[in-house]
Amino acid sequence: MWRKPHHDRPPRQFERVQFSRRVARVKLAVTAPDRLIVRTERVADPGDLISRLPHPTALAWVRHGEGIVGWGEAARLTLPGGEDRFAAADQWLRDLFGSADIHDPVQVPGSGPVAFGSFGFDPKSPDSVLIVPRWIVGRRDGAAWLTTIGEDADPLALVHPPQPPARLAWSDGTLSAPAWEQAVAAAVDRIRDGRLGKVVLARDLHAEAAEPIDARTLLRRLADRFPACYTFSCAGLVGATPELLIRRAGEHLDSLVLAGTTARGTTPADDAERATRLRASAKDREEHAYAAEMVRDALTPLCAELTVPDQPELLTLANVMHLASPVHGRLRRERSVLDVVAALHPTPAVAGTPTDTALDLIRELELMDRGRYAGPVGWVDARGDGEWGIALRCAELDGTRARLFAGCGIVADSDPAAELAEAQTKFRVMQYALEG
Numbered sequence: 001m002w003r004k005p006h007h008d009r010p011p012r013q014f015e016r017v018q019f020s021r022r023v024a025r026v027k028l029a030v031t032a033p034d035r036l037i038v039r040t041e042r043v044a045d046p047g048d049l050i051s052r053l054p055h056p057t058a059l060a061w062v063r064h065g066e067g068i069v070g071w072g073e074a075a076r077l078t079l080p081g082g083e084d085r086f087a088a089a090d091q092w093l094r095d096l097f098g099s100a101d102i103h104d105p106v107q108v109p110g111s112g113p114v115a116f117g118s119f120g121f122d123p124k125s126p127d128s129v130l131i132v133p134r135w136i137v138g139r140r141d142g143a144a145w146l147t148t149i150g151e152d153a154d155p156l157a158l159v160h161p162p163q164p165p166a167r168l169a170w171s172d173g174t175l176s177a178p179a180w181e182q183a184v185a186a187a188v189d190r191i192r193d194g195r196l197g198k199v200v201l202a203r204d205l206h207a208e209a210a211e212p213i214d215a216r217t218l219l220r221r222l223a224d225r226f227p228a229c230y231t232f233s234c235a236g237l238v239g240a241t242p243e244l245l246i247r248r249a250g251e252h253l254d255s256l257v258l259a260g261t262t263a264r265g266t267t268p269a270d271d272a273e274r275a276t277r278l279r280a281s282a283k284d285r286e287e288h289a290y291a292a293e294m295v296r297d298a299l300t301p302l303c304a305e306l307t308v309p310d311q312p313e314l315l316t317l318a319n320v321m322h323l324a325s326p327v328h329g330r331l332r333r334e335r336s337v338l339d340v341v342a343a344l345h346p347t348p349a350v351a352g353t354p355t356d357t358a359l360d361l362i363r364e365l366e367l368m369d370r371g372r373y374a375g376p377v378g379w380v381d382a383r384g385d386g387e388w389g390i391a392l393r394c395a396e397l398d399g400t401r402a403r404l405f406a407g408c409g410i411v412a413d414s415d416p417a418a419e420l421a422e423a424q425t426k427f428r429v430m431q432y433a434l435e436g
């Protein structure tokens with residue numbers, strides 16, 4: 001099916017040896033043909049992107065009906081972890097896309113070949129993955145396109161309708177609710193001792209269905225209920241995150257820093273009062289400031305221009321409100337979006353301050369591997385453009401099972417019972433996706 005490599009290019013084996021020398025510390029598992037043959041064409045508006053996905057193993061990144069969905073696998077890279085996992089992924093993609101035969105008359109971010117990806121939160125986590133789908137349908141600013149890698153025709157005819165998960169059974173994850181409250185109390189003690197300013201603690205929750213869970217049902221429900229979030233699916237990690245780690249379109253960067261949360265009110269008056277309280281809360285503003293300042297510090301050396309608002313604004317979602325800082329920048333020099341991801345992850349929105357102390361405390365108190373929860377999730381194209389969110393409000397699917405995650409920023413004034421309630425509210429996103 002795949003064309004043979006051109007005779008003027010070195011054989012693939014040679015490329016692999018060169019590559020593994022460049023990233024000597026990372027052992028990679030790679031499936032890729034010798035050369036990608038990529039064809040992008042404009043298509044009539046495909047309508048709802050999620051309903052175009054033909055199989056349960058869906059790749060998706062959709063917000064307000066725009067974005068990209070993909071299926072099939074032209075290439076896959078799995079990374080065993082390490083601080084250099086973003087650089088290793090970036091280099092692999094440069095080699096793969098650099099040697100590809102690409103016809104892309106659309107030329108917008110997300111047209112041409114794309115890798116969907118999701119990285120482990122902790123450098124010690126072995127779960128990072130990049131997948132280049134064989135088919136992508138995209139929609140952006142009035143343009144729509146289909147990208148095909150390889151030679152199979154008309155994949156859009158093959159949709160198998162998804163089924164909703166049946167007969168779900170729920171069980172505690174690593175820590176029960178009271179045990180997690182104790183972990184939060186222990187974190188507050190450490191913070192009051194002056195060892196760190198903030199730590200984000202998370203917990204997990206398990207669901208088991210009678211039949212294998214189809215990611216598309218969850219995507220459909222999430223996209224309908226949380227249209228302003230990035231509804232994503234990558235290698236079994238499915239969710240709807242409000243937090244944009246970084247978008248790169250040419251020289252332009254955007255990020256949306258979130259930290260500081262309250263549940264939505266039950267009446268309009270209650271809602272308005274909660275919004276006012278959140279804006280005025282010293283505890284939430286402190287939580288937020290750690291995250292916004294770190295993003296500013298990480299982007300400043302990369303940018304010729306950078307704007308970070310002095311005061312956070314309010315982001316209102318169906319279940320919660322967050323303090324939000326939209327950040328805009330202009331790159332000083334060409335860098336791929338993965339390069340910028342590497343400079344940002346992990347932000348204090350999901351780790352804490354100082355980062356290393358917070359990571360140690362997370363390992364000590366959570367007693368679980370977060371896997372890809374709270375890690376970067378998104379896509380990158382052959383130009384180095386892309387959008388990466390922080391994988392929040394998500395679950396890891398494995399056949400009939402789903403592992404859900406939710407976490408909260410803890411500072412000196414945090415109350416364990418209130419943090420538990422906040423985590424329960426955040427779990428509800430994926431509980432709704434699974435149960436409807």
Ligand SMILES: C=C(O[C@@H]1C=C(C(=O)O)C=C[C@H]1O)C(=O)O
Binds near residue numbers: 261406
């Ligand atoms: C950690 C999560 O969310 C993060 C923590 C927040 C907070 O503590 O206020 C808000 C948004 C996110 O940055 C999560 O949803 O699991």
